[in-house]
Amino acid sequence: MDRINIGLLFSTSGTYRHLGRNGLLGALYAIEKVNGDPSYPFTLNADIRNPAGVVSDYVHHARSLLTSNIHHLVGTITSSTRKEIIPDVREYRGLLWYGIPYEGYECDENVVYHGACPNQNLLPLLEYAVKQFGKRIAILGSNYVWGWESCRIAREAILSVGGEVLDDSFYHLDTLNFDLIIQKLKQSHPDFIINNLIGDSSYAFLHQLDNQWSHSPLPVLSCNLTECELTCLNELPHLRLYSSLIFFESLNPAFVAQARQFVGTDTRITGNFVGSYLSVMSLANAIVKADSAEVDRVCAVLPEISTDSPMSVEIRIAANQHAILPCSIGERLGDSFVPVVNFPATAPNPYLVGHEFLTSTSGQETEPQRKLRLIR
Template sequence: MGHKKSPVRIGLLYSDTGVTSVIETHQRNAALLAIEEINQDGGLLGQEFLFSGDDTCSNPVAFRAEAERLILEDKVDALFGCYMSSCRKAVLPPVSANKSMLFYPTHYEGFEYAQGCIYSGAAPNQNAKWLADFMTQNYGRRYFFVGSNYVFPYEINSLMRDLLSNRGADVVDEVYVPLAASRSDIDNVIARIKQNGPVIIFSTMVGKSAVDFYKAYDKAGFDRTKSPICSVTAGELEMAAIGKDAAEGNIKVAPYFSVIQNDVNQRFVSNYRERFGADEALCAECEAAYFQIKLFAEAAKQVGTTEREALMRVLPTVSVDAPQGMVRVDATTNHTLLWPRVAIANAQGQFEIVREASEPVIPSPYLMQLDDPGDIPYTDLMEKGR
């Protein structure tokens, strides 16, 4: 196909409004930062690196329509974005039909492979498994699941139930609330938690509903040194929104936290806050939205084109020094090798990393290695002050 002469243009699929816009606006910001940095460094394939993309309103139908518009009208070279699994699933058919690409920056439930889709967020063996290990080793055996009513919570809860069962723990109750949960929906969940006695909460609520739930849990007075809310979804943005008092003691597992001490991350955090605001919180989904654009650009430079087959061939050979550590795409699964970490929110509402992988973890979206004895080595960074 030779060298591409016209500028590279990508499509950004992120929501400025709707239930998940709190995360997606930050993902878009991180993507813009990556594009700006590439342009400051001379652009891509000899030209300015361009982008398009309108508000997708946290709505799968809007995501699909915008993906089709970007591919067919704006002639983008690849798509970047989506947060909820329902939105990713809506976008994949037009991606497939048009032999385009989607780079998906959000942790998800696994059990998927789509040609032309690169999964940059954590697969279940890179977050849920680590959470099950840490919680059963350090907290307890009785769990209460609460989730938003869409694809991801049902799927990850089914996996988490198996993981906990394999570790001798029980799920005593499981409840789902609408994506835009009402006050009474959340009050009902709190009442059910109280009925079950001391439990550890595994939450897969997202967006504003997650923030409302964490606040209500704090107000209800549960002891988070024994009964924390643990999650693979609610991170630094949500903790900032609920405030430090309601955040303290809650736990998240993710490949990235803004407190990671390395030069690449400190530069990323500093550049992001200089560009978007000194008090802006960052999260794993932002970091993936950022590094996946660097991965795409590096692959395009190596092959001199944005043609899908050429990019898919070279991507597994490309490593990018991301804020979380060195990352690359696994050729077998199209998922990314990542660095799982467990963190607990402190009295200032900031996450402190208490356990981290000593090497990048190979993704296993089909969970073949879910409970392999040959586990990845990890480092415990602090004694739990309990």
């Protein structure tokens, strides 16, 4: 095991390029740490591909990597691209290490998930927001599986506590004009907004909403807005931005400083950076434990490994191949998120089995009061 080749599949150009670049840097930093640590009896070599946000290019690059005797892929950003390459990962007996928060409703034996699922980020965020702001909400999402499922879960959660969903709208990934929905929001005056848009669409919406909002500052909540994107946003005096992620820079300044020695002083160390970093570190730890990089042997030892994290907890992987993760809710202050509440590491429940909405965020699941309406 002198050298193990792995594929890094991140869109560093395209509409969500900021997220892709940040995830790539997190993976590269982990590779640097593994290769510099003599306790790992191998080195990792990265084959980096940039699909530029084009779904068909993800498939092309994934197949190219998998047919080049590379069995471990780290990356993808959107759920649509993850789902698109999973059939190829299965066919070529590979393993995808996914470090981005996602909408749940998936457990695949060829994927190891280090991004939070809804019971680890979205539901804690909603519980906080309902207590702080109220139950009349509007929901916006990008028109793909992340937007559909995240918006559906938010709707079900709010309705389960007697709330009201004033609007529930979806937009193409390249949408940049939100005048119509903003006019509706100005009339309905929600208590808060759930923003499940991604990339340039999200930035455009936030700028346009701030420009037109004349009431008291409106809370806008997200589970995918990271600190590397805040530099893309102007000051938004009419909005209060919140995000629910596994990591903010203020949680561990020492880790941030160490990482920046490798990735550059201007790099933001975000939840996506950390998710990709943990994916590579867990892969390396599993290879050591299995004494092999073969996928079957790596998967067999996943429940036995633990990985140091910058969140001051050891990250373990549950039987459903999802990481057990903490969550922090932060409010924007300048170009950073300042944590307002932290939740302990919570067992992943991607299908929300037995989860009673907005009454439990501790991982102690109970019987649901209502059935979910599953949209496919």
